[in-house]
Amino acid sequence: MNTTIEKELPFKVWTKGKVRDVYDLDDHLLIVATDRISAYDFVLPTAIPQKGIVLCQTSNFWFDRLKDICPNHIVATEVKDFPDGVREHCAGLEGRSVLVKKAKRVDIECVVRGYLAGSGWKEYQKSRTVCGVKLPAGLTESAQLPEPIFTPATKAEQGDHDENISFERMVQLVGKDLSERLRDLSFKIFNAGSEYAASKGFILADTKFEFGELNGNLILIDEALTPDSSRFWDVKMYQPGKAQDSFDKQYVRDYLNEIKWNRQPPVPSLPEEVVKNTRSKYVAAYEKLTGEKFNF
Secondary structure, eight states, X not given: OOOOSOOOOSSEXXXXXXXXXXXXXXXXXXXXXXXXXXXXXXXOSSOOTTHHHHHHHHHHHHHHHHTTTSOBOEEESSGGGSOTTTGGGOTTOTTTEEEEEOOEEOSEEEEEEEEOOHHHHHHHHHHSEETTEEOOTTOOTTOEEEEEEEOOEEOOOTTSOOEXXXXXXXXXXXXXXXXXXXXXXXXXXXXXHHHHHHHTTEEEEEEXXXXXXXXXXXXXXXXXXXXXXXXXXXXXXXXXXXXXXXXXXXXXXXXXXXXXXXXXXXXXXXXXHHHHHHHHHHHHHHHHHHOOOOXX
């Protein structure tokens, strides 16, 4: 089984995130999706076998499907298509590495929520708001919102916590025109993703996007509609009024809450059963969304 947490490559490191290692190739970047998994802004010491491949292949699927709505950073998705001087160092990275355009990242996470879950549900119970957006009274956990809402967050550096911000604060940080373009584009992608996911039996509860600027245009970067960045629920199992069984890393968060981890170091390891079940959820999401068998 192709499992990778770390692989040293002879290229300049652009950045190392919680899951992805990114290398600087002058005009391009090489992104490697590892099998690391994070929760509550900490990287766990236990890897999920082939998780990086699932994430990479899921993103590649969505990037291709959504390209007419928003261009993206993809240049090559297969090692055999990487340039000379790069390809020969990428043995063992098949399926989990992509060559992408280098763009100027917008340091805002563009979050769209269609349902009341996670931190949004917790905030709603206290104030009837989600990230400052006022919502009607009487909504229950996992309820569908009257319409999707845009709830941006600052893009934190590794080890720091992302911070939810208001749209007004986003305008102060990146400007009114860019903020409106990002919001409108996020809604378009979310709506297209939701419609397609529904055709495959999924509810897309919420997701986050990252964008970059290239030659004056916005492009979709990082990842797209993966189980790491999104909540997917089985429409047949959906029951508002409680937490849903989801095809994402909420399963890992639930385990960490169950053992009452205080979200401070040391970060606990995951037992074998949780690792196995988490991998199964990621693979199931990929296969159900794409209609393809996961053959890596």
